[in-house]
Amino acid sequence: MEFGPIWRSLKRNKAGYILIATQIAVTMAIMINSVAIMQQRAQDMGRPSGMDEANIFTFSSTAFVPETDMQSLIEEDLDAVRRLPGVVDVNATNSFPLRQGGSASGFALEPGAGKDSISAAYYFVDEHGLAAFGANLVDGANFAPNEVIWAAEDSDEWPGTAIVSQAFAKALFPEETGSYVGKTMFFDESRPVQIVGVVERLQAPWKGWEDVENAMFVPLKRDAEYQRYVVRTEPGMRDTLMPQVEEMLSQSNKNRIIEDVRTMEDVRTLAYLGDSAMIKMLTFIVTLLLVITGLGIVGLASFNVSRRTRQIGIRRALGATKTQVVRYFQVENFLVSGLGIAAGAVLAVALNLVLVNSFSLRPLAWYVVPVAMLVMWSVGQLAVIGPARRASRVSPAIATRSG
Amino acid sequence: MFRYYLKLGVLSIRANPALSALMVAAIGIGIGACMTITTIHHVMSGNPIPHKSEELYFVQIDSWSPDEPYDEPNEPPEQSTYIDATGLYALGKDEFPHVISYKSGRVLEPKTEGELPFQVSSRATTHAFFRMFDVPFLHGAPWDAAADDALERVTVLSRPLAERVFGSDDPVGRSVVLNGETYRVVGVLADWDPLPKFYDLNNNPYEEPEQLYLPFTVAIAGEHGSWGNTNCWKPFDGGYEAFLGSECVWIQTWVELPTAADKARYEDMLEAYVEEQKALGRFPRPMNNRLSDVEEWMQIEEVVDEDVSVLLGLAVLFLVVCLLNTIGLLLAKVMRRGKDISLRRALGASKQSLFAQYITEAGLIGMAGGLLGILLTWLGLRGVENLFTGMDFVQRLVVMDWSMVALAVLLAVASALAAALYPTWRAANVTPASQLRIQ
Numbered sequence: 001m002e003f004g005p006i007w008r009s010l011k012r013n014k015a016g017y018i019l020i021a022t023q024i025a026v027t028m029a030i031m032i033n034s035v036a037i038m039q040q041r042a043q044d045m046g047r048p049s050g051m052d053e054a055n056i057f058t059f060s061s062t063a064f065v066p067e068t069d070m071q072s073l074i075e076e077d078l079d080a081v082r083r084l085p086g087v088v089d090v091n092a093t094n095s096f097p098l099r100q101g102g103s104a105s106g107f108a109l110e111p112g113a114g115k116d117s118i119s120a121a122y123y124f125v126d127e128h129g130l131a132a133f134g135a136n137l138v139d140g141a142n143f144a145p146n147e148v149i150w151a152a153e154d155s156d157e158w159p160g161t162a163i164v165s166q167a168f169a170k171a172l173f174p175e176e177t178g179s180y181v182g183k184t185m186f187f188d189e190s191r192p193v194q195i196v197g198v199v200e201r202l203q204a205p206w207k208g209w210e211d212v213e214n215a216m217f218v219p220l221k222r223d224a225e226y227q228r229y230v231v232r233t234e235p236g237m238r239d240t241l242m243p244q245v246e247e248m249l250s251q252s253n254k255n256r257i258i259e260d261v262r263t264m265e266d267v268r269t270l271a272y273l274g275d276s277a278m279i280k281m282l283t284f285i286v287t288l289l290l291v292i293t294g295l296g297i298v299g300l301a302s303f304n305v306s307r308r309t310r311q312i313g314i315r316r317a318l319g320a321t322k323t324q325v326v327r328y329f330q331v332e333n334f335l336v337s338g339l340g341i342a343a344g345a346v347l348a349v350a351l352n353l354v355l356v357n358s359f360s361l362r363p364l365a366w367y368v369v370p371v372a373m374l375v376m377w378s379v380g381q382l383a384v385i386g387p388a389r390r391a392s393r394v395s396p397a398i399a400t401r402s403g
Numbered sequence: 404m405f406r407y408y409l410k411l412g413v414l415s416i417r418a419n420p421a422l423s424a425l426m427v428a429a430i431g432i433g434i435g436a437c438m439t440i441t442t443i444h445h446v447m448s449g450n451p452i453p454h455k456s457e458e459l460y461f462v463q464i465d466s467w468s469p470d471e472p473y474d475e476p477n478e479p480p481e482q483s484t485y486i487d488a489t490g491l492y493a494l495g496k497d498e499f500p501h502v503i504s505y506k507s508g509r510v511l512e513p514k515t516e517g518e519l520p521f522q523v524s525s526r527a528t529t530h531a532f533f534r535m536f537d538v539p540f541l542h543g544a545p546w547d548a549a550a551d552d553a554l555e556r557v558t559v560l561s562r563p564l565a566e567r568v569f570g571s572d573d574p575v576g577r578s579v580v581l582n583g584e585t586y587r588v589v590g591v592l593a594d595w596d597p598l599p600k601f602y603d604l605n606n607n608p609y610e611e612p613e614q615l616y617l618p619f620t621v622a623i624a625g626e627h628g629s630w631g632n633t634n635c636w637k638p639f640d641g642g643y644e645a646f647l648g649s650e651c652v653w654i655q656t657w658v659e660l661p662t663a664a665d666k667a668r669y670e671d672m673l674e675a676y677v678e679e680q681k682a683l684g685r686f687p688r689p690m691n692n693r694l695s696d697v698e699e700w701m702q703i704e705e706v707v708d709e710d711v712s713v714l715l716g717l718a719v720l721f722l723v724v725c726l727l728n729t730i731g732l733l734l735a736k737v738m739r740r741g742k743d744i745s746l747r748r749a750l751g752a753s754k755q756s757l758f759a760q761y762i763t764e765a766g767l768i769g770m771a772g773g774l775l776g777i778l779l780t781w782l783g784l785r786g787v788e789n790l791f792t793g794m795d796f797v798q799r800l801v802v803m804d805w806s807m808v809a810l811a812v813l814l815a816v817a818s819a820l821a822a823a824l825y826p827t828w829r830a831a832n833v834t835p836a837s838q839l840r841i842q
Contacts, residue, residue: 015829016738019731026724030717037713062522064510066583114470156641188638226628257510257520270793277790278710284786285717288432289724295425296728303735359709 006332020300021340024376027293028344029351032372034282036352036364041275047212049097049268050165050201052134055088056232056264057242058096061249063225063256070223071150073253077229078128080252081245086237089131092227094124095205096133097215098264098271099228102205107185107193109172115186120168120214121204129217130163130199132230138166140181140197143219147196153224158187163197167213207271225256238263290375294383301329301387305394312391313398322392329388330381337380341373348372404756405763412764415736422736423768426729430772430818433725435779438811440711440718442784445807446800447609447707451597455537456697460666462491462501462656463695464677468636469687479691480634480652481605481704485623487680488654492529494676495658499669502535502657503619504528506603507627509581511615513568523564524630525581526603526613527622533559533590535659536602541565543575543590550589551618558586559616565591579615584625586617598799601697603655604704605631609796629653650685658694666694722814726822729772733765733826741833748835761827762820769819777811 010017061077063070074092081090095102106117123129126148130137143161151157164172169180176183183195202215233241246261262270269276305312312325348369355361416423450456465479466487473480483491488503495501507527512520532538533545542565546557558579565574565588574588599608626643631653639649660666673692680686695703737744744757784801791797 013738015825016731016734019727019734023724023727023731026720026727030720030724034717062508062510064512064520064582114468152641154641154643154646156639156645190638257522259522273791273794274708274710277787278714280790281714281787282717285436285721288436289721292429292432292725292728296429296731299422299425299732300735303732303739307739355713359713361713 003331003335006328006335010332010335016300017336017339020297021336021343023293023296024337024340024380025344025347027289028341028372028376029347030289031286031375032344032348032364032368033351033355033361034286035368035372036355037361038279038282039365039368040362041279044207045272045275047203048201049203049264050133050135050199050215051097051230051264052232053264053268055235055238056132056134056230057238057245057262058099058228058230058264058267059246059261060259061092061227061229061256062259065255068225068255070225071221073256074221074223074227076252077249080248081229081231082128084241084244084248086234086241088134088232088234089128090229090231091125091129091132092221092229093129094222094224095121095228096123096230096267097203097205098207098267099205100207100271104204104209104211105187107172107187108189109185111186111190111192113189115189118168118171118214119211120164120216121206121209122162122216122218123202124220124222125217126219126221129219130197132232133202133217134232135163135202135217136200137163137197138200139179140195142197143217148219148221150221150223153222156188157220158191158193159219160191160193161196161219162193163199163217164195165202165213165215166198166200168216169195169198171211171214290379294379297333297380297383298386301333301384302390304332305329305387305391308391309394310398310401312394313396316394316396317399325392325394326385326388329384329391333380333384334377337377341376344376345369345373404759408760408763409767411760412767415764416767419736422732426732426768427771427775429725429728429732430769430815430822431775431779433722434773434776434811434815434818435783437718437722437814438776438780438807439783439787440715441810442780442803442807443787443800444707444711444715446598446802447711448701449598450698451599451601452537452697458659458661459535459697460658460660460669460694461697461700462658462673463693464673464686465688465691466650466652466680466686467688472688473634477691479693482632482634482652483654483656484650484652485647485654486685487676488656490680491656491658491673491676494672495669499665499672500531500535500659502529502532502602503654504532504603505619505622505654506606506613506630507622508630509615509627511564511568512580512583514580523581523614525622525627526616527619527627528616529619531659532602532616535657536597538595539593541591541593542573543588546589546618551620554620554624555618556584556586556621557589557618559590559592560588561592561612561614562594564614581615581617582625596799599701599706601701602657603631604701604706605655607796608701608704608706609799611796611799623647660694670694722818726818729768729819729822730825733768733823734829737761737826737830740830744830744833745835748833754831757833758827758831761830762823765819765823765827766816769816769823772819773812773815776815777808780807780811 078090081087102121104119104121106119108115108117127143127145130142147161149157149159172185173180173183180195180198184192187193204212204215231245242261246258250258352364356363463479464487466484467473467480472478492501492503505527507525509523509525510520511523530546530548530551541562550557578585578587595612600610600612633651633653635651637650639645660669677686677690784803788798788801
């Protein structure tokens with residue numbers, strides 16, 4: 001196919017083609033950056049929390065009668081829940097992954113004020129914590145029952161041991177190639193904390209936190225009025241046990257209220273609701289955009305066909321085949337799209353730079369731009385096929401009529 | 404003449420129904436997408452207290468660690484320590500009215516037999532809160548300074564809570580039991596719903612105001628824990644007393660400064676306060692005091708969600724694509740009618756009248772697109788609401804007010820005219836009789 005005549009004919013009617021090329025370029029820029037955002041969200045949503053999410057539910061207990069003996073209340077609760085058939089284990093804690101609220105602190109390698117520290121979230125648990133969270137211990141050992149201490153709500157007591165996430169251990173001791181067990185870090189400037197175990201994964205409660213993979217279990221129980229319970233059940237038992245536990249505990253002690261009874265799956269859905277909504281909205285926008293741009297190409301091509309009916313007839317009369325007529329419109333579209341796509345790639349990368357600099361977007365993956373180029377070319381070719389076919393059906397006899 | 408053009412426009416639109424529908428749809432969808440996000444952005448960035456926002460200042464002083472700033476590059480903490488909140492409050496007592504407050508929660512025990520206790524959110528605050536933030540009352544009035552000082556157990560209820568507990572009766576003078584303690588109800592708020600919840604941005608800025616209000620001094624004496632962020636840099640001993648004396652920041656401090664002179668005098672007072680604290684061995688960082696009015700404070704705290712800003716940018720680009728689409732189609736249409744146009748020109752139609760004719764046609768398409776756009780905006784907002792089922796506060800963001808409807812209409816007309824300008828200009832410039840010869 002000769003590009004020359006097509007190119008020259010394009011140049012004679014610049015405005016229309018520039019418009020469609022610009023439209024393709026802006027569509028590309030939006031599409032590529034939307035895809036980049038969607039990819040990032042999907043990636044974040046796919047990160048495991050380190051808990052056995054499918055079989056866990058959680059709830060909160062708030063005591064409101066002054067002078068309630070929290071220690072025995074908590075022990076009785078744990079005991080009663082643990083006794084239920086189908087419960088694997090239960091723990092009372094301050095928070096858990098994906099909850100979007102909790103506590104964190106800095107941990108340093110040396111004692112003393114002003115030392116560089118690395119942040120990690122902490123969960124207060126007892127020797128049942130690992131089983132209740134369903135965390136996977138990959139090194140070291142679980143807390144021994146006598147390692148766990150009881151502390152008043154605002155006491156400054158802090159145990160000397162911890163089970164940490166692998167990511168946190170690695171962040172603390174990047175040079176270490178062997179075991180992290182036995183290593184010491186410092187809390188609150190001067191209190192040594194020894195790593196006694198490492199779990200494969202344990203997320204902090206905040207999904208958007210930069211240090212989200214840094215977390216640890218601390219062998220401490222607080223007699224605070226406000227407790228979060230984490231209950232892990234045998235597979236398939238969660239939905240039966242959830243209302244049962246709620247009912248049982250609401251009745252067993254009237255000095256508190258049970259609230260926020262949720263499966264871990266619901267906790268996850270809620271935590272990532274904004275991200276999944278973003279993915280859906282962007283999918284919707286990109287789809288609409290491709291449809292509109294596609295229809296725009298169809299519209300413009302249809303006009304060109306009807307405007308050139310006589311020319312096409314003459315070409316057919318001079319011996320051009322139907323395929324050659326179709327090809328003409330395809331090549332024309334290929335050239336116009338090509339211009340738009342080239343400009344679109346540049347525009348997309350520029351927009352991406354802006355988004356990366358001003359917002360928390362990560363840079364584009366290398367393959368997004370080429371894939372988007374292919375998609376745009378395909379949309380163009382698909383859109384032009386109908387009008388081109390119509391053009392090919394123009395009768396050669398048209399050439400003999402006067403316009 | 405206009406009616407004639409209108410008729411021509413309708414005829415031309417009818418002659419190409421698919422194409423006209425495509426143009427109307429493109430403008431409608433573009434405006435729908437753009438206005439959906441703009442509406443949410445508008446609610447998120449709205450000024451919640453417009454008549455007073457320039458007189459209310461959020462106070463920040465830098466009590467943070469000598470080793471690192473609270474936030475890069477050199478931001479002071481967002482909240483105050485107990486020592487500083489109460490210190491400034493006492494210092495400004497006669498001259499500069501302060502509000503110091505924090506969010507907490509209580510369990511309310513209804514007196515009716517058989518009703519279960521339930522949790523309520525509470526705001527521990529000083530008496531000036533209601534006057535300073537122009538909080539409207541349905542019944543009763545705020546407590547006074549004497550109640551703050553005497554640690555009186557008084558409370559102001561939000562309207563929904565008052566109705567839940569007392570029905571439609573006026574509860575002023577009656578009492579509620581919170582965590583085993585009896586509080587006297589002194590007032591009930593009328594509907595009050597500042598969006599964003601500017602006076603405390605450290606939780607969700609779009610959540611509803613607290614369900615009840617009680618004196619700050621009472622909350623401290625009762626050791627009500629904060630439901631907001633508490634940030635500390637210096638270790639402290641156990642116990643609540645030690646916490647109150649610690650360098651942890653957790654209280655929001657506001658001051659009312661009606662004039663520039665007041666602001667200048669207050670700034671001097673703040674500096675003197677910090678110097679005094681430095682002499683006592685606190686405030687190891689260089690002097691770094693900030694006063695931000697309501698809108699400045701919302702900017703600093705970035706209340707507009709990042710996703711919404713990104714979506715707004717993409718939606719504007721989306722509208723650009725839709726407009727380019729419409730321009731291209733209008734242009735193609737005009738070019739194809741070159742023969743008609745040149746005939747009309749040859750028969751004496753002026754450039755102006757052709758311009759008027761085609762702009763009328765484009766205007767019709769724009770109007771139709773705008774109406775479709777408003778409908779789609781409404782649908783878009785319902786869609787967003789649906790996507791966020793489970794996050795109740797989102798319902799408060801997807802509300803279209805008249806200013807947004809007006810903006811949508813304006814945007815539609817402006818878009819249609821912008822789209823029509825170039826094709827119409829091309830049409831008006833077709834030379835008379837140029838296209839009348841046989842091709």
